[in-house]
Amino acid sequence: MQWETVIGLEVHVQLATQSKIFSGASTAFGAEPNAQASAVDLAMPGMLPVLNEGAVRMAVQFGFAVNADIAHRSVFDRKNYFYADLPKGYQISQMYHPIVGKGEVSVNLSDGSERTIGIEHAHLEEDAGKSLHEDFQGQSGIDLNRAGTPLLEIVSEPDMRSAEEAAAYLRKIHAIVTYLGISDGDMSQGSMRCDCNVSVRPKGQTEFGTRSEIKNVNSFRFVEKAINTEVERQIELIEDGGEVQQETRLYDADRDETRSMRTKEFANDYRYFPDPDLLPVEIDDEYIDRIRDDLPELPDTKQARFITEYGLNADEAAPLVQSQTLADYFEQVARGSGDARQAANWIMGELARLMNQNEVEIQDCPVGASDLATLILRVQDGTISGKLAKQVFEALWNGEGSPDEIIDKQGLKQVSDSSEIEALVDQVLADNQAMVDDYLGEEVAKKQKKKFNALVGQVMKASQGKANPAQVNDILQQKLTSSD
């Protein structure tokens, strides 16, 4: 049977405010345990929450970025559950009247197609604290620094049909929040967390299958792997005559499997109700308009501009706008070298390769944009060959100096002196008489071309890659024709 996968994502984004959502405690990362837990965060008796304007503004910014309806009136509710790192016994969230309504984002897929993914809503809520279970002899240690950190929970429609789409959607959300500067989006630090709702159904069926929820998947790669693993599990289960349970599962990256956390019988009943400590939030048109007018350039707009301004095609532009830092880097290289296509090729080619290989992100890339621009210029003006440019680039990556210093030090300057090249060609022809005869005796044009190229290769080798290839071609052609 043909199966179709249905995926919806809930993405929790930690907002980059200075202070917490309902208290004046700092949200800075890495403080001593509980040094940033105020009386409000600890749920001391009589403490009242006061909403942070910064968190409201960031939520509205996000709303605009995904073309969503912004609610002029939103309401906070209590989500009740019992856990040691939740001192109040409830989390303040927005169940019924979220601040951001229906919206959508478009994502580019590897086959070149574009998909629109609906956003059901996004709401503000507070984060819980952290429980540490090791080293406390039968007890747990509670750190409430994170309690009260503002989160924006972004809930998608069940619009995704493959793990690839889900990962592309998550990358898009990541790009949007980091472009807006409303979150650092660091998944490894938990600034962005993702729960995946996954179900399968026979292709063509309109009703959804029973879904399971995979909790806290903490990298883009794991989202794809966790979904694929879960889809396989569900299909196998159904094909063996079983039934998918509605349950929460945990992805174990080391074993590449999902495990059941709690099943429906134990499912929490959160008993939501409006929080009487907080009044409804009303924001007016003037406030909303001001936020819209101050929005930065977002990924889609930037991609469109890269296409018109730099003459790139969509496939070239899409990966460049995935992060603001990468997009800025590209623009510096494109402007510095005056050759946007070469800039894009280098960045998505050699640079991406070395970044992947060394697991380095663009913000920590050791090759400066101006150095890459200079390198492209040196290929353009014929100082070095395109082939040796890669060698220079690796040296730049290893911090061996500026492009000009490296070219000089390693003696990579291209030889464009025709008498020097002529001497090289003569030498190669004299040393490889057999190849020359072979070439001259060849009747089939295509084969002859191949044999010619072999001779070009010999000359390039003799010059240690430094001879100007176009000149080598010309001179070799002349010599071979005259000896014909």
Next chain:
Amino acid sequence: MSISRDKIEQVAWLARIQLEDSEKEALEGKLSDILGMVDQLQAADTDGITPMAHPLDATQRLRPDEVTETNKRERFQAVAPETQDGLYLVPRVVE
């Protein structure tokens, strides 16, 4: 409306409280009475009335995003039953 024994046990579990059988029996009566009152409220026709989020006809004031709290950990932890290395200690909780 009456409440079943199962439901009482489930609610007790959600609230993490332990109940004796005699207490469960007493609660069956009391909670059923409360639900009876809720039934009475439910009988009121509320069609076309927007649910009220708050009894006061006022809206939330917003606070500027500024850090105004200082570290008062020592004072807070002075009243905690047990602490270690700046952490509050609680009975082991592993889900």
